[in-house]
Amino acid sequence: MTATKYVDAPNRRVDVGGTSHETQLAASGLVSFRDRSRTRAIAVVRENIMKAFILDRYGSKSTLRAGEMADPQVREDDVLVQVHAAGVNLLDSKIRNGEFKMILPYRVPFVLGHDVAGIVVRVGAHVKHFKPGDEVYARPADHRIGTFAELVALQEKDVALKPKKLTMEEAASIPLVGLTAWQALVERGQLKQGQKVFIQAGSGGVGTVAIQLAKHLGATVATTTSTANIDLVRSLGADVIVDYKKDDFATKLSDYDLVLHSQDGKALDKSLHVLRAGGRLISISGPPDPDFAEEIGAPWFVKLFTRMLSLGARRKAKSLNTTFSFLFMKANGDQLGQLAALIDAGHVRPVVDKVFPFQSTNEALAYVETGRAKGKVVIRVR
C-alpha cells in the first residue's frame, strides 16, 4: 500500500500526508503534522506502509492497536529486516504500562517489540557485514525498538546472522534473554569453571538460557522453580533445584559465587545471604542503581532516585562483604554472534512455550504477563 509521506531528518518518526490517507491516518492518531512548520527540512516522498501493533496510550489496561505505520527509515548504518518472528518480553508490558518512562521516554504512538528474526531486505550505504537475503536475529537498541511489525530497521552493530539450526520462531526467542544471560554471567559476572551460581526462576525466558550458558562455562548451577517445571530445568542442566512452592532457597543454598536475581525485593534480601564473602549479586529486576543511571546518562533527579532506591540493597550487600549491582541488558550483535555459535554447536537450545499468530499480539503479551511462561513466547509475523 502506498501513500505520500513527509520525511524530515533521519531518526524521526515519519509523518504521513496525502489526501484521503492524510485525513484517515491523522484521525487514527498514527501521525502528527507537528513538523509542518519546519518546511525546509521536509521532503515529500512516496513510500510503503506496513502493518504493526501500535501503542497509542500508556497504561496497564492499554492494548496495542493493529494499524498501519510508514515503513521505517533506513539510515546509512542500518539494515532493514523483514520480520518473520518477534519474541515477546516483560519489558514490552512494562514499557506499555509506563513503568520505564523515566528511563526510556518513548513518545506515543510507537511500535513495541524487542526481539526479531527475519530476512534482510535492504542495507544502508555504510553497512559492511550484511546483504539482502541474509537470515538474521537481533535485539534492537533502545529507542530503535518496534519488532511487532512487518519491517524493522536495525543498526548493523546490533544484528547477527541467525543460528542456522533454528527456525525463525526459535531464533526470535533468543536475543533479549540470551544477551541478558551473557551480559550477567560472562561480561559482568565473569563466571568461571568450578564456581557456583544461583539463577532464579530457571523456567523463565532468562533462566532457561542462563542455566545452559552457566553449565557451558563449567559452573555448578542452582535454580528455583515450581513443581511443574522441575523436569524442564533439570533437562537444561540445573544441578541443584529448589521447588519454591515447597522450600525456601535461603535454607538450601550457601557459599555461592554469583546470584542472577530476577525476582522481588524479598528474594534479593535472602539471596545476599546465599553468597560467600566476596560473592556478587547481579539483579535484572531492580532496584536500578546509580552506576546504571550514570551509564545511560540519566538526568540528576534520576541519578538521585536510583541512589535512594538501591540504598538498602547496596548497604546490606556491603555489610555481608558481597556486592550488589543492577544490570539492564543492551543490544549487541557480536555477543549474539557468539551465542549463535553456541546454539549451532548444541550447547544452548531455545525453549519456546507458545507461538502466537501476528493478529494475536495482544494475547501473546497477556500470556507473558501471567508470569507462568515456560521459556519464551513468540509471535509469528509471516
Ligand SMILES: NC(=O)c1ccc[n+]([C@@H]2O[C@H](COP(=O)([O-])OP(=O)(O)OC[C@H]3O[C@@H](n4cnc5c(N)ncnc54)[C@H](OP(=O)(O)O)[C@@H]3O)[C@@H](O)[C@H]2O)c1
Ligand atoms: N534488566 C534486564 O536487562 C532484564 C532483561 C530480561 C528480563 N528482565 C526481568 O527479569 C525478570 C524475569 O524475566 P523473564 O523474561 O525470565 O520472565 P518470565 O519468562 O516471564 O518468567 C516466567 C517464569 O518465572 C517463573 N517464576 C515465577 N515466580 C517465580 C518464583 N517466585 N520463583 C521462581 N520462579 C518463578 C515461572 O515459573 P513457575 O510457573 O514454575 O512459577 C515462569 O516459568 C522480569 O522481571 C523481567 O522484566 C530484566
